[in-house]
Amino acid sequence: MIRLRSLRHKLLGxxxxxxxxAVLVSIGTIVVYDLHIYEQTITDDMTTQAELVGHMSAPALSFDDDRLAHENLALLRLRPKVEAGAIYNARGRLVARYAAQGEQGEQGGVPPAPGPQxxxxxxxxxxLFRPIVDNNEVxxxxxxxxxxxxxxxxxxYVVIGIVAALLALLCAWLVTRRLNDVITRPILSIAHVARDVIATGDVSRRAERLGEDEVAELAGSxxxxxxxxxxxxxxLETSNREIARESERRREAQQEVMRLNQELEQRVHERTLQLEMANRELAMAMEEAKSANQAKSAFLSSMSHxxxxxxxxILGFAQILxxxxxxxxxxxxxxxxxHILKSGRHLLTLINEILDLAKIESGAVALSMEPVALPDMLQECEAMMAPLATARxxxxxxxxxxTTNVTADRTRLxxxxxxxxxxxxxYNREGGAVVIDCTPSGAGLMRVSVQDTGMGLRPEQVRMLFQPFNRLGQEAGVEEGTGIGLVVTKRLVELMGGTIGVTSSPGVGSMFWIELKTTEPVPVPPVQAMTPPAPGVSAPARDSITLLYVEDNPANLKLVQEIIRFRPELRLLSAPDGQLGLELARAHLPDVVLLDINLPGMxxxxxxxxxxxxxxxxxxxxIALTANAMPRDVERGIAAGFFRYLIKPINIDEFTEAINSTIDMIGSPGNPGSDDRDGAGGESDHGDTTGKRQAQLLAEKKEES
Structure with missing residues (x-):
């Protein structure tokens, strides 16, 4: 062993x-543990991936659809560690295979037959070989x-161990430098004083006493x-002590000056950092404002188009007519x-979606969170989407x-x-498929996914996906749509406490998924049968029903007149303002009054x-017939006493149903308008009927909004 010459070197050793x-033992323990965790992780990950591929390929094996099996297996390109994969049917025939880029061989590194599980x-x-099981059938x-x-x-880890050892040596060297003043300095001080006394004969020198240990006792002796x-x-000794005290005072003064300088430098550094942070925040705010302004301009431009x-x-075909x-x-x-009707409905849909987005952004959307059964919801969606899918x-x-129930607003979900x-x-291709699945994704969470076999999206298209008027990366005019449906969808899912995401591969397809919290279903009370009316009692027949429509817009009045013209049992009176409408109501006592909200005068x-x-x-x-379509307007109208609240533009089916239900109501026994319109009990009866109808309409309007 090399003999160390100084205390400092010995301390370092x-x-x-x-x-x-200690460093080597710690690193060895970490290496063994990490390799164990890595082996467990990769086996679990491969098992999960095999189960996912098997689940997705079960329909393909059931229907001998090799193309779908190839498409499902092609999703393995998203897993770079997977070099090869294959799907075999129950007879051991190779149905589909996958090989990563660079794999050689006729079979791409895939065995011709399955091996042991x-x-x-x-x-x-x-x-890894894993069976594909569906309904207990392999x-x-x-x-x-x-x-x-x-x-x-x-x-x-070997490289990491070498680096860690070098860092440990560096730390040892730094600690030695720090401990130099504590351990070696007192001993070296005594040696230095001794050498000086021997060399100069100056016996006035004293060894400095640092601490209360053995070295300090040696210095005292x-x-x-x-x-x-x-x-x-x-x-001579007294003179030397005076000089030493003066030197000590100077040293203390110098240390105080150095301390003040360090504090000043620290304050300057802190103020500089604060100024830099403020400048960065200002730059970020300016950039956000610029981006918001550009997004606003793009939104307005797209909305105008x-x-x-x-x-x-609408205007072009109307001019021709x-x-x-x-x-x-x-x-x-x-x-x-x-064409005018189709364009008008498309325009109404666009306006409604823009209003939906505006209500969501302003926080004006009211949700009714309740347990929703996913089987019933998916069955309703399948019935509604089947005709569109069949046509394509x-x-x-x-x-x-x-069989899961989730917490959500039923209408919004x-x-x-x-x-x-x-x-x-x-956005699917002709003859493609759409796969809907619902699987647990965590504690108390359920994921509902919708996967298509379309052209897929590039990464830059996915990043720009949830923005207004972004039609899934499609060019304008290729597919009809407003381009803000996904924005509204994302906001609604987040308002319901869920999350939404998307994964896509160009040429393979896209998968959109939402995650919602699961819950237990609410017990449904037994439905009680309604008591049938007394035998022999029927609504009195009415030969003529009088309607009074108060409307200041001639075009709207003409439209209602054309609708009523096809029903000879209805007689329509009209008034251009509220005052004349009141006079006609007092003079003719109509059976039903149609009222616009924004009338001149009153x-x-x-x-x-x-x-x-x-x-x-x-x-x-x-019955209110108005263009005030916000939920608060509907609630205000029902609370004011309107029997029905209809929103312009007029939906003829809804308008007809409202007229028919009102006529049925006034023709029922005991209801106002059947016999005693000017009797004392008419007002109270109407208040009771209208109150029940208000509650029903509020629930309907909230669901529609």
Whole structure:
């Protein structure tokens, strides 16, 4: 062993000998544990991947669909560690295989027949065979081969151990430098004083006493030995002590100045950091404002284009229909009217989706969170999407077993699922498939996924997906749509406490999924049978029903007149303002009053209050027919006493149903308007009926909104 010459070097050697074994033992323990965890992790991951591929390929094996099996197996390209994979049917025939880029051989590294079930490790590779089971029936086998990187990880840890050892030596050297003043300095101080006394004969020198250990006692004994000689040189010793005290004061003053300088530098550094942070925050705020302004401009530009497109068809065909210079046949007129109707409905859908997005962004959406049964919801969605899928030649594959209940707003959840299914069908290829699945994704969570076999999306398209008017990366005009459905879907899922995501591969397809919290179903009370009316009692027949429509817009009045014209039992009276409407109501006592809200002079609410204030008109049911379509407007109208609240543009079926239900109500025995419109009991009866109807309509409007 090399003989160390100084205390400092000896101290460094001792610390290094203590630290290196501890470092090596710690690193060895970590390496063994990590390699064990790595082996367990990769086997679990490969088993999970094999189960997923087997689950997705079960329909393909059941129907001998090799193409679907190839497409499902192609998803392994998303797992770079998987080098090869294959699917065999129950007879051991190779149905589909997959080989990563760079794999050689005729079979791409895939065995021609399945091997024994389970996994084994050989030549740095992990091989796995797992059966495909559906309804307790073995349909085939999944084979996967992945790279087993244990040796590479071990070499990495060797490098890490060398680096850690070097760092330990560096730390030992730094600790030695720090301990120099504590351990070696007192001893070296005594040696230095002794050498000086021997060399110069100056017995006034004293060894510095640092601490209370053995070295300090040695320094004290050395000083006492010098004190015997110091008596003979007292005057010189006193002078030396004065000089030493002055030097000490100067040293303390210098240390105070250095301390103040360090504090000043620290304050300057902190202020500099604060200024830099403020500048960065300001730059980020400016960048966000710039991005928001650009997004706003892009949104307005896209919205202008989307609004003008259906308006172009509406106004263009309307000009042809009203032009004398462009004659058209009856068949052409019907065709033009169909185009106008289709464009109008598309425009209404666009406006509704923009209003939905605006309500969500402003926090004005009210959700009714309750347990929702996924089987019933998926069955309803399948019934609604089946015609569209059939028209496009798309197969819909819904899960056979899904008995979970989730916490959500039923109407909004249906809106989310229908939008995802519609997109999966719309952006699919002809003859493709849409696979819907629901699987647990964690403690108390359920994932519902919608996977298509379309063209897929590039990564940059996925990043821009949940933005207004982004049609899944499609060019404008290729597929009809507003482009903000996914934005509304994402906001609704987040409002219901869930999450939404997407994975996509170009040329393979996309999979959209949502995750919601699971819950227990609410017990449903038994339905009680309604008591049938007394025999022999029937509603009195009415030969003529009088309607009073108060509307200041001639076009809207003309539309209602055309609708009523096809029903000879209805007689329509009209008034352009509220005052004339009240006079006609008092003079003719109509059976039903249709009221616009925004009337000149007095509003529809004022007209309704005056109708209710007079005994002769208090029992006449009133229907609101207005363009005020916000939920708070609907709630206000129902609370004010309207029997029904209809929103423009008029839906003829809904309008007819409202008229029929009102006529049925006024024709029922005991209801206002049947016999005693100006009797004393008319108002109270109407209040009771209207109160029940208000509660029903509020529930319907909340569901629709």
């Amino acid at each position: 001792v610390i290094a000998l203590v630290m290196l074994p 389970g996994f084994h490790i050989e030549d740095g590779k992990l091989y 349909l085939g086998t999944v084979y996967l081969r992945a790279d087993y990187e244990v040796l590479a990880r071990f070499l990495d 050395f000083n006492k030995m010098l004190a015997d000689i110091e008596i003979r040189k007292r005057e 989307e609004l003008r497109t259906p308006l172009n068809a 009203t032009s004398d210079k462009l004659p058209s046949t009856l068949a052409q007129k019907k065709e033009f009217a169909q 030649g798309i197969r819909l594959l819904f899960p056979e077993r899904c 249906k809106q989310v699922l229908l939008n995802l299914l519609s997109n999966a069908i719309k 509003s529809g609410f004022d007209v309704l209050r005056q109708l209710r204030a007079e005994p002769r008109t208090a029992g006449i049911p009133a």
